[in-house]
Amino acid sequence: MKNQLNDKLIIGGCEIKSRLLLGTGKFSSDKLIPEVVKASGAHVVTVALRRVDFDARRENIVSFIPKECILMPNTSGARNAQEAVRIARMAKASGCGNWIKIEVIADNRYLLPDNLETIKATEILAAEGFIVLPYMSPDLSVAKKLLEAGAAAIMPLGSPIGSNRGIKTKELIKILIEEIAAPIIVDAGIGRPSEAAEAMEMGAAAVLVNTAVATAADPVAMGRAFGLAVEAGRIAFLAGPGAVREQAEASSPLTGFLHEK
Amino acid sequence: MTVYNEIAQYDDFDFTGYFEQVREDEVCRILAKTRLSVLDYLTLLAPCAENCLEEMAQKAHQLTIQHFGNTMLLFTPMYLANFCTNQCVYCGFNMKNELPRKKLSPTEIEAEGNAIAQSGLKHILLLTGDSRKETPVSYIADAARLLEKQFTCIGLEVYALSVEEYAQLAAAGVDEMTMFQETYDPVAYEQLHPAGPKRNYHFRLDAPERACQAGMRAVNVGALLGLDDWRKDAFFSGLHADYLQRKYPDMEVSVSTPRMQPHAGGFPPKTIVTDLNLVQYMLALRIFMPRSGITLSTREKGPLRDSLAKLGVTKMSAGVCTAVGGRLHKDEVGQFEISDDRSVAEVAAMLSSQGFQPVYKNWQQL
Numbered sequence: 001m002k003n004q005l006n007d008k009l010i011i012g013g014c015e016i017k018s019r020l021l022l023g024t025g026k027f028s029s030d031k032l033i034p035e036v037v038k039a040s041g042a043h044v045v046t047v048a049l050r051r052v053d054f055d056a057r058r059e060n061i062v063s064f065i066p067k068e069c070i071l072m073p074n075t076s077g078a079r080n081a082q083e084a085v086r087i088a089r090m091a092k093a094s095g096c097g098n099w100i101k102i103e104v105i106a107d108n109r110y111l112l113p114d115n116l117e118t119i120k121a122t123e124i125l126a127a128e129g130f131i132v133l134p135y136m137s138p139d140l141s142v143a144k145k146l147l148e149a150g151a152a153a154i155m156p157l158g159s160p161i162g163s164n165r166g167i168k169t170k171e172l173i174k175i176l177i178e179e180i181a182a183p184i185i186v187d188a189g190i191g192r193p194s195e196a197a198e199a200m201e202m203g204a205a206a207v208l209v210n211t212a213v214a215t216a217a218d219p220v221a222m223g224r225a226f227g228l229a230v231e232a233g234r235i236a237f238l239a240g241p242g243a244v245r246e247q248a249e250a251s252s253p254l255t256g257f258l259h260e261k
Numbered sequence: 262m263t264v265y266n267e268i269a270q271y272d273d274f275d276f277t278g279y280f281e282q283v284r285e286d287e288v289c290r291i292l293a294k295t296r297l298s299v300l301d302y303l304t305l306l307a308p309c310a311e312n313c314l315e316e317m318a319q320k321a322h323q324l325t326i327q328h329f330g331n332t333m334l335l336f337t338p339m340y341l342a343n344f345c346t347n348q349c350v351y352c353g354f355n356m357k358n359e360l361p362r363k364k365l366s367p368t369e370i371e372a373e374g375n376a377i378a379q380s381g382l383k384h385i386l387l388l389t390g391d392s393r394k395e396t397p398v399s400y401i402a403d404a405a406r407l408l409e410k411q412f413t414c415i416g417l418e419v420y421a422l423s424v425e426e427y428a429q430l431a432a433a434g435v436d437e438m439t440m441f442q443e444t445y446d447p448v449a450y451e452q453l454h455p456a457g458p459k460r461n462y463h464f465r466l467d468a469p470e471r472a473c474q475a476g477m478r479a480v481n482v483g484a485l486l487g488l489d490d491w492r493k494d495a496f497f498s499g500l501h502a503d504y505l506q507r508k509y510p511d512m513e514v515s516v517s518t519p520r521m522q523p524h525a526g527g528f529p530p531k532t533i534v535t536d537l538n539l540v541q542y543m544l545a546l547r548i549f550m551p552r553s554g555i556t557l558s559t560r561e562k563g564p565l566r567d568s569l570a571k572l573g574v575t576k577m578s579a580g581v582c583t584a585v586g587g588r589l590h591k592d593e594v595g596q597f598e599i600s601d602d603r604s605v606a607e608v609a610a611m612l613s614s615q616g617f618q619p620v621y622k623n624w625q626q627l
Contacts, residue, residue, distance in 0.1 A: 053383060
């Protein structure tokens with residue numbers, strides 16, 4: 001219990017109130033966003049800057065994000081470091097703050113990130129004072145380089161974006177959790193609350209979910225389910241789950257009599 | 262190596278024989294796969310697959326929601342000019358057709374742009390006829406520069422250009438390039454295009470690839486269904502899109518599925534493409550290329566477009582006018598008759614009622 005009281009997630013000097021980060025693409029209406037944020041408890045919300053219509057006659061997507069949230073623009077649509085840097089600077093100039101999720105993708109078929117370009121963009125933007133959260137294919141040496149480049153957290157993918165296939169890269173993410181001295185946020189591929197809970201039980205600092213919530217039949221209820229699952233997974237991690245064993249182990253030991261007085 | 266090398270591999274292919282041997286259980290087996298081969302795609306285009314249309318629709322819908330979400334991108338065309346040096350037998354702008362020819366002046370381009378921008382749209386498609394004399398690349402580039410302030414995504418549907426010319430237009434702010442091969446059958450193509458620069462099948466076929474090489478961000482290909490055997494043209498359109506996506510993985514590749522509408526006095530289609538045929542094509546395409554865009558024009562009637570919205574479409578035109586300056590002067594003659602004249606707001610309302618978010622702004626080039 002003591003563990004849980006002191007369990008704070010700090011990124012870029014900010015205390016993050018929920019370990020569920022939320023994406024805002026693919027919703028049937030942006031009007032759902034405030035409700036989903038509320039039901040899920042999400043505190044950090046990401047938006048694709050290239051789709052934000054700042055001079056729209058209608059409300060733009062940013063206006064649907066509750067003021068108490070941390071807005072984290074993302075560079076979705078960037079194909080190289082240069083484009084990511086340009087998008088990040090534009091986000092800042094547009095009043096979207098200095099958080100940035102770097103997403104550099106040069107492959108439209110699988111949407112896998114370009115780790116090398118991501119490192120380059122991280123280096124430039126961290127030096128400019130951005131709080132940089134890079135999305136990456138899980139790889140230990142790349143994660144170390146991202147950290148050296150100034151990343152505030154590392155965001156490895158669980159499986160390809162939007163695939164809802166769960167944490168297929170589990171073994172690699174476990175290594176990052178063990179070796180990297182920064183929050184590891186599992187981003188992409190998480191399709192169900194149980195998978196989010198699994199990531200948290202593994203020791204991930206947080207998860208980022210979008211498609212699974214936005215394309216659910218009831219996005220608000222699904223947002224709530226993810227919020228609860230992330231919390232449950234974190235509590236389970238802190239509680240120290242029992243060891244996994246190959247065989248059954250009796251809860252009433254057979255040799256207990258040896259210690260009886 | 263161009264896409265023609267891949268198309269030519271099917272020169273002696275017995276499409277009829279292939280379609281005849283397709284059985285329903287084969288279609289079901291393909292629907293259970295996560296990645297289709299080109300022959301799997303052809304199987305889904307077989308007449309026999311019509312019996313599995315509902316299963317195909319469910320899969321296509323699920324894939325579209327997974328990859329594109331509950332959203333629909335809206336755009337509208339702007340006809341800059343109708344001067345043309347071609348004699349495409351099926352086209353209203355055929356040089357032999359007597360109709361007032363005009364091109365928009367810079368002032369008119371801005372005024373037409375303002376009229377479109379009123380709807381809130383940020384994505385526009387610029388069109389001209391095929392006349393390098395009347396509408397040279399510099400004219401198109403100037404138009405793009407004039408419209409760049411109001412539109413964050415500018416597409417282009419003009420005559421086939423060189424890599425250098427596409428690069429010039431990309432530098433002027435053009436993001437996307439659309440090029441319809443009309444038909445992929447070289448013999449039919451020759452008959453349908455008796456004169457003019459468009460007669461060059463290969464130069465047109467390779468135009469989307471040149472746009473990829475020139476730094477455009479997105480390409481949109483397709484055939485005009487009905488000009489030839491639609492199943493073959495549907496197959497080659499998918500093959501073309503797949504070729505471009507494989508060779509240029511950072512490009513956004515889309516396919517349009519326009520079909521000829523038979524109407525009195527007009528050029529009769531070689532084959533009638535029924536609603537069922539069109540649906541089968543769109544579903545097969547979505548299942549073959551889950552991440553590619555599918556564009557639906559207003560050649561189709563409103564009620565059909567409403568139903569097709571859930572079958573793999575990712576991009577729809579709205580508030581359409583196919584006449585040069587048609588938004589300023591309502592009596593101009595269009596390139597083809599549109600079948601859905603609803604405004605942007607009306608199409609957006611229809612989409613919202615179906616659970617789609619109408620997206621007015623495509624990815625902005627920054």
